[in-house]
Amino acid sequence: MAVTIGEVAKAAGVSVSTVSRALNTPDLVNAVTRQRVVAAAEKLGYSPNPAARSLREGRTESLGLLIPDITNPFFPPIFKAMQERAKRQGYTLLVADSDEREADELETIAAVSKKVDGLIIWASMLPEERLTELAARMPVVLVNRQADGVSEVHVSLTDGIAQAAEHLKAYGHQRCVFVDGNGNRPDQSRSKSIRAAFDAHGLSLIEIGPYEPRFETGVHAAPLVLAHEATAVLAHNDLVAMGVLHQLAALGASVPGDVSVVGIDDTILASVSTPSLTTIRIDPDEVASRAVDLLIGLTHERPAEAPVVQVGSRLIPRGTTGPARRESR
Amino acid sequence: MAVTIGEVAKAAGVSVSTVSRALNTPDLVNAVTRQRVVAAAEKLGYSPNPAARSLREGRTESLGLLIPDITNPFFPPIFKAMQERAKRQGYTLLVADSDEREADELETIAAVSKKVDGLIIWASMLPEERLTELAARMPVVLVNRQADGVSEVHVSLTDGIAQAAEHLKAYGHQRCVFVDGNGNRPDQSRSKSIRAAFDAHGLSLIEIGPYEPRFETGVHAAPLVLAHEATAVLAHNDLVAMGVLHQLAALGASVPGDVSVVGIDDTILASVSTPSLTTIRIDPDEVASRAVDLLIGLTHERPAEAPVVQVGSRLIPRGTTGPARRESR
DNA sequence: GGCAGCATTGCAAACGTTTCTGACGTATGT
DNA sequence: ACATACGTCAGAAACGTTTGCAATGCTGCC
Numbered sequence: 001m002a003v004t005i006g007e008v009a010k011a012a013g014v015s016v017s018t019v020s021r022a023l024n025t026p027d028l029v030n031a032v033t034r035q036r037v038v039a040a041a042e043k044l045g046y047s048p049n050p051a052a053r054s055l056r057e058g059r060t061e062s063l064g065l066l067i068p069d070i071t072n073p074f075f076p077p078i079f080k081a082m083q084e085r086a087k088r089q090g091y092t093l094l095v096a097d098s099d100e101r102e103a104d105e106l107e108t109i110a111a112v113s114k115k116v117d118g119l120i121i122w123a124s125m126l127p128e129e130r131l132t133e134l135a136a137r138m139p140v141v142l143v144n145r146q147a148d149g150v151s152e153v154h155v156s157l158t159d160g161i162a163q164a165a166e167h168l169k170a171y172g173h174q175r176c177v178f179v180d181g182n183g184n185r186p187d188q189s190r191s192k193s194i195r196a197a198f199d200a201h202g203l204s205l206i207e208i209g210p211y212e213p214r215f216e217t218g219v220h221a222a223p224l225v226l227a228h229e230a231t232a233v234l235a236h237n238d239l240v241a242m243g244v245l246h247q248l249a250a251l252g253a254s255v256p257g258d259v260s261v262v263g264i265d266d267t268i269l270a271s272v273s274t275p276s277l278t279t280i281r282i283d284p285d286e287v288a289s290r291a292v293d294l295l296i297g298l299t300h301e302r303p304a305e306a307p308v309v310q311v312g313s314r315l316i317p318r319g320t321t322g323p324a325r326r327e328s329r
Numbered sequence: 330m331a332v333t334i335g336e337v338a339k340a341a342g343v344s345v346s347t348v349s350r351a352l353n354t355p356d357l358v359n360a361v362t363r364q365r366v367v368a369a370a371e372k373l374g375y376s377p378n379p380a381a382r383s384l385r386e387g388r389t390e391s392l393g394l395l396i397p398d399i400t401n402p403f404f405p406p407i408f409k410a411m412q413e414r415a416k417r418q419g420y421t422l423l424v425a426d427s428d429e430r431e432a433d434e435l436e437t438i439a440a441v442s443k444k445v446d447g448l449i450i451w452a453s454m455l456p457e458e459r460l461t462e463l464a465a466r467m468p469v470v471l472v473n474r475q476a477d478g479v480s481e482v483h484v485s486l487t488d489g490i491a492q493a494a495e496h497l498k499a500y501g502h503q504r505c506v507f508v509d510g511n512g513n514r515p516d517q518s519r520s521k522s523i524r525a526a527f528d529a530h531g532l533s534l535i536e537i538g539p540y541e542p543r544f545e546t547g548v549h550a551a552p553l554v555l556a557h558e559a560t561a562v563l564a565h566n567d568l569v570a571m572g573v574l575h576q577l578a579a580l581g582a583s584v585p586g587d588v589s590v591v592g593i594d595d596t597i598l599a600s601v602s603t604p605s606l607t608t609i610r611i612d613p614d615e616v617a618s619r620a621v622d623l624l625i626g627l628t629h630e631r632p633a634e635a636p637v638v639q640v641g642s643r644l645i646p647r648g649t650t651g652p653a654r655r656e657s658r
Numbered sequence: 659g660g661c662a663g664c665a666t667t668g669c670a671a672a673c674g675t676t677t678c679t680g681a682c683g684t685a686t687g688t
Numbered sequence: 689a690c691a692t693a694c695g696t697c698a699g700a701a702a703c704g705t706t707t708g709c710a711a712t713g714c715t716g717c718c
Contacts, residue, residue, distance in 0.1 A: 002443075004674060015698045020676055030696060050443050051383035052674035055703050060380065062444075070409055073597060076399045080426050092440065094423055097409055111421065114331075114379050115391075215601050242601040249603045268402065269601060272544050272571040274578045333704060344668045349706055359666060381704035384673050 003044045012040035023048075062092040063295055064116035066108060068100045068123055073267040074237070075122075081288030082120070089296055091117075102126060113138060118295045121145070125185065135306075139298035141291050144187055151298060151306045153291045157264065160280030160313030161193050164234060164262050165201040167278075167315055172324040173203065173232040173260060179221040179244065180209030181236030190264075194234060206230060218243020222251060231259060231324040238263035238270045241277055245320065256322035266316055275319030282313045332373045341369035352377075391421040392624055393445035395437060397429045397452055401542075402596035403566070404451075410617030411449070418625055420446075431455060442467060447624045450474070452516065464635075468627035470620050473516055480627060480635045482620045486593065489609030489642030490522050493563060493591050494530040496607075496644055501653040502532065502561040502589060508550040508573065509538030510565030519593075523563060535559060547572020551580060560588060560653040567592035567599045567608055574602060574649065585651035595645055604648030611642045 009016045014033060022029045022037035029037075040046075054060045063086050067075050079095055086093040096112050098105035102125045113119060118139035124131060131147035134140055142152045168176060178194050191207065198205040206228050211217040218240040225233050225244070235241035241263030245255055253259055255275065263270050266281035290309050338345045343362060351358045351366035358366070369375075383389045392415050396404050408424055415422040425441050427434035431454045442448060447468035453460060460476035463469055471481045497505060507523050520536065527534040535557050540546040547569040554562050554573070564570035570592035574584060582588055584604065592599050595610035619638050 018697060047443060049384070049674050051380045051389065054380035055378070055384050056675045070405045071597070073402055076405060080399055083426060092444065097412060110376070114376060115421065239601065246601065246603045269598070272568065272575065272598060274575045274603065347667060378704050385705045
């Protein structure tokens with residue numbers, strides 16, 4: 001069916017090994033034969049069979065990305081950036097969606113791990129020892145998750161949250177609500193950072209939740225915000241923030257007149273909402289580059305100490321934040 | 330590194346061929362040896378090397394999906410559904426984003442086509458003859474695009490658009506604007522269907538565009554809608570509709586009080602907007618199943634006539650449509 | 659009792675590639 | 689002039705699977 005290296009060899013009147021060298025290590029073959037070979041390859045439309053190459057080389061030139069839910073608008077830009085980055089280094093990126101379920105994640109890893117040279121796992125739900133033992137068998141980069149001896153890209157919300165606190169403080173807000181949408185996931189850092197930043201700025205913080213990170217969570221939270229007489233809300237992510245906006249409107253509260261709202265992630269939701277949503281941005285290109293480069297590095301050589309790299313965040317002030325309502329209810 | 334079939338064979342005290350048969354065609358091997366083999370395989374954690382298997386079998390057990398932009402919230406649910414569907418039939422799904430550029434699409438096809446048994450190409454920008462010749466070399470299913478002799482899933486907006494026209498008519502609307510966001514893409518069917526449906530319902534239709542399918546297009550369109558004294562807008566997709574909503578609010582027009590807005594795609598944007606967006610829904614699970622099943626069918630046997638399957642659409646009435654404003658401006 | 663047939667297993671080939679080893683010829687250095 | 693080195697190429701092995709073919713031993717039938 002497809003054209004093989006053997007047919008190219010025959011067409012060029014040389015051996016298969018010469019064809020292979022002419023294409024892979026051109027300086028090892030005489031200029032004129034090389035010409036003949038590439039001409040023949042071109043003419044026949046030859047391209048090497050990746051399965052055969054993988055079998056021989058022991059590597060697939062592919063990377064795997066495991067994410068909890070591609071439907072979450074936070075991920076597509078990340079995937080796109082990673083794919084771009086991987087492609088430029090000769091790798092194909094394979095995504096898989098674990099559907100927020102631990103069982104699916106395990107199954108997906110099993111299905112995909114043999115087809116790739118390394119794995120980027122975002123916010124894994126697996127127990128730490130599984131991750132450690134997986135990383136012992138193949139290159140693994142964790143994002144937003146930590147495990148002993150496993151490389152990691154840590155996206156830190158610290159800066160963005162500090163800026164959000166500063167921003168709200170400057171607008172005169174004093175009582176804020178944080179809507180925790182972390183569910184029962186292992187990573188508690190978001191909640192901790194927020195507590196720290198708001199304390200540091202002398203803002204009183206009311207945490208509600210944890211709930212699941214869904215639109216309905218925001219809908220649920222909106223009346224609670226009003227009941228707590230808070231003037232600002234920091235939501236677990238943009239989706240939850242959209243729920244808050246939606247329900248505040250239904251309750252007749254104006255944004256940002258009565259309540260200011262801040263999201264996290266700077267997804268497309270934030271930029272298209274009305275008013276547009278103030279949010280904390282994590283640069284997808286940066287996380288993507290860091291994670292991909294780190295993983296590719298790992299496939300070449302395994303350092304003794306698993307590297308950890310940080311990426312930052314920043315506040316994008318938009319239309320849902322403004323001066324606090326005077327206390328005159 | 331990884332455990333091979335040979336090691337399993339040694340551990341079980343049989344030949345490699347027996348191991349292979351015990352795992353792939355169990356009825357061909359004696360029950361007790363089979364037990365011994367599976368036990369050994371289990372114990373060593375054996376799983377077959379996909380590269381070797383592909384090489385031998387000539388198939389990869391993978392399918393490719395080519396989409397113009399994963400960042401468009403329309404696609405993630407489709408991808409997810411396709412991945413699910415493919416997985417249940419033993420296939421891995423490989424997505425690639427062609428970034429809306431013809432050159433990238435070609436390059437991506439080249440990169441991915443050898444790694445998969447077939448390709449689903451969504452809204453291809455390639456010239457028809459390229460698609461036809463590609464489909465001659467490997468199984469291809471086109472979505473929202475047509476090419477001679479190539480299988481196709483056609484998602485028809487006809488029903489949804491008819492329902493939208495009916496819906497607007499019932500609410501007393503008479504002058505509607507269609508914001509065309511098709512850019513310079515080949516497929517003109519959307520515009521045609523809309524013209525037909527609105528004519529059929531005796532609604533006057535003003536088409537503006539074509540523009541690119543972006544948020545800003547909606548922002549641009551909003552004042553034009555008012556200038557045309559239309560009371561309803563049908564946008565090219567939800568994203569454009571969000572732009573319209575955003576700018577109508579900025580212009581002081583209320584939705585749906587002054588203007589009704591209808592989107593297309595039923596993305597997450599539609600469900601989280603305020604008010605929530607009336608839109609035309611295409612069921613992702615249905616397109617996904619149809620496309621995947623069709624493609625897998627094609628990998629088994631190539632029918633003489635390339636099959637074409639249709640999937641429908643329907644209106645989801647939500648908060649952005651209502652009774653038309655009385656003509657009393 | 660002999661022969662056909664079946665169940666069970668091992669051997670070896672094949673898939674397409676890369677790379678090691680070696681062969682051949684020519685140029686170079688002493 | 690001879691040995692060494694080098695450039696250039698062909699041959700063959702190897703990667704891990706699956707599967708066609710053959711070998712073995714047993715059963716059952718006439």
